[in-house]
Amino acid sequence: MRPAEIERISVRQAVDRYVELVRAKTVTGQFSPATAEVYCRDVQTFAELAGPERVLDDLDGADLDAVLLAFARRPDGRRRRDARAEEAARPGRASQSAASQARFRRSLSVFFRHAVTAGWVQLDPMRAVTVSARDRGGLRAERRALTAEQAGGLLAAAQRMAASPSTARRRDQRTELRDALVVVLLTTVGPRVSELTRANVEDFFVNDGERYWRIFGKGGRTRDVPLPRPVAALLDAYLAEGRPLLDRGVEPKALLLSWRGRRLARGDVQAVIDRVLARVEPSRRRAVTPHGLRHTTATHLLAAATDMDAVRRVLGHSDLSTLSRYRDELPGELEAAMRIHPLLHERRR
Missing domain, CATH: 1.10.443.10 (Intergrase catalytic core)
Known part of the structure; x- marks a missing residue:
């Protein structure tokens, strides 16, 4: 059941509360430690990209579009330095893989569904996202299995x-x-x-x-x-x-x-x-x-x-x-x- 009033908290406050909740769920077995780590990392990255001091309820679909685009261009820390340098030399190209982008988007969707229930936002801004895979760099999920x-x-x-x-x-x-x-x-x-x-x-x-x-x-x-x-x-x-x-x-x-x-x-x-x-x-x-x-x-x-x-x-x-x-x-x-x-x-x- 949703609260009667919206609590106007900052992005940082919302993320901190959410991270605490996710980590608590690992104790009860609702999340595995690995899953919890991914959710926490993604929402912390979201706070960095969206602006930690902004009011969460003030974010709209355009703001989330900008976050998704910024994440797509964000260097992938798992890759070797020479690969990152090559990506940097190609402006406009996505640095994150299609799978990483899809995972990040899922993490934000779960976060905002909780934010609606917790009374931090009136409406889920993820429903108004319009940015496409082509906008994010034209990446498509490739066959992962080796031949x-x-x-x-x-x-x-x-x-x-x-x-x-x-x-x-x-x-x-x-x-x-x-x-x-x-x-x-x-x-x-x-x-x-x-x-x-x-x-x-x-x-x-x-x-x-x-x-x-x-x-x-x-x-x-x-x-x-x-x-x-x-x-x-x-x-x-x-x-x-x-x-x-x-x-x-x-x-x-x-x-x-x-x-x-x-x-x-x-x-x-x-x-x-x-x-x-x-x-x-x-x-x-x-x-x-x-x-x-x-x-x-x-x-x-x-x-x-x-x-x-x-x-x-x-x-x-x-x-x-x-x-x-x-x-x-x-x-x-x-x-x-x-x-x-x-x-x-x-x-x-």
């Missing part, structure tokens, strides 16, 4: 990295086995990046000769995912040879450690992927994010006619409708499907 050739090149590079001698001067800074394991797990098992960095050594176990990973996912749900044998072998090599070099006794449970001996941070995972990508031959190389590798897992399992419910359980989705968003088109898959059309081939006797 079989691209994914094969990435996995081959990871295996070569695991097998090659380290170039690090200090023995305790050798991370090749760890980097290879990160990329192989992301590409073949498709965990969320938060699930990967939260993983502990004790989460991996053997049952009836099969290696499993107990993944602690969203909403307190867990799933036991069997690891393919090459992945299990790489995991064992890392635990026996790679992790002991990084272990400083600071994080005795964490699976993935930085060279300082602390749990690998979510923000470090993209840098790990980029290091492995640098070893992929250029003809098979394509930039990809951790979430893009999750799409890759889903897409190729489904393309191989794996049962949809099994893929859902591997990825940790609560229902099949979510899985459909992770299925990207692959080059040549329609042609392959029509070549083996079941109605045009004689039945085997």
Whole structure:
């Protein structure tokens, strides 16, 4: 139920209250810490772009259009410096990806729906937004999943990295086995990046000769995912040879450690992927994010006619409708499907 009167608070005050509410919801399990972090970061960016001292209820659709445009041009801090410099040299082009822009817009929509209920605004200004994707830089959501050739090149590079001698001067800074394991797990098992960095050594176990990973996912749900044998072998090599070099006794449970001996941070995972990508031959190389590798897992399992419910359980989705968003088109898959059309081939006797 909405309050009878509108409380004319500043953008900064509204954002601070909202952030406090979102963080409180992580305690009750309504939001995962990763989801809460994204919402909080986006609304704090909104306050910076909209003007923290402005009255929230004074913002209209034109103001939100300006915020969306400003966010689209905002440099992406996750990208390498050379990439940001190249973007800066192209004025008028969007720096944020289409996925980041869509996520930011969703975060603002959720924020303003709460603002209406809380009595901070009379009307939701997001309903009056008119700026289009073309205005924001013409970006369209691209296929996130790697093709079989691209994914094969990435996995081959990871295996070569695991097998090659380290170039690090200090023995305790050798991370090749760890980097290879990160990329192989992301590409073949498709965990969320938060699930990967939260993983502990004790989460991996053997049952009836099969290696499993107990993944602690969203909403307190867990799933036991069997690891393919090459992945299990790489995991064992890392635990026996790679992790002991990084272990400083600071994080005795964490699976993935930085060279300082602390749990690998979510923000470090993209840098790990980029290091492995640098070893992929250029003809098979394509930039990809951790979430893009999750799409890759889903897409190729489904393309191989794996049962949809099994893929859902591997990825940790609560229902099949979510899985459909992770299925990207692959080059040549329609042609392959029509070549083996079941109605045009004689039945085997």
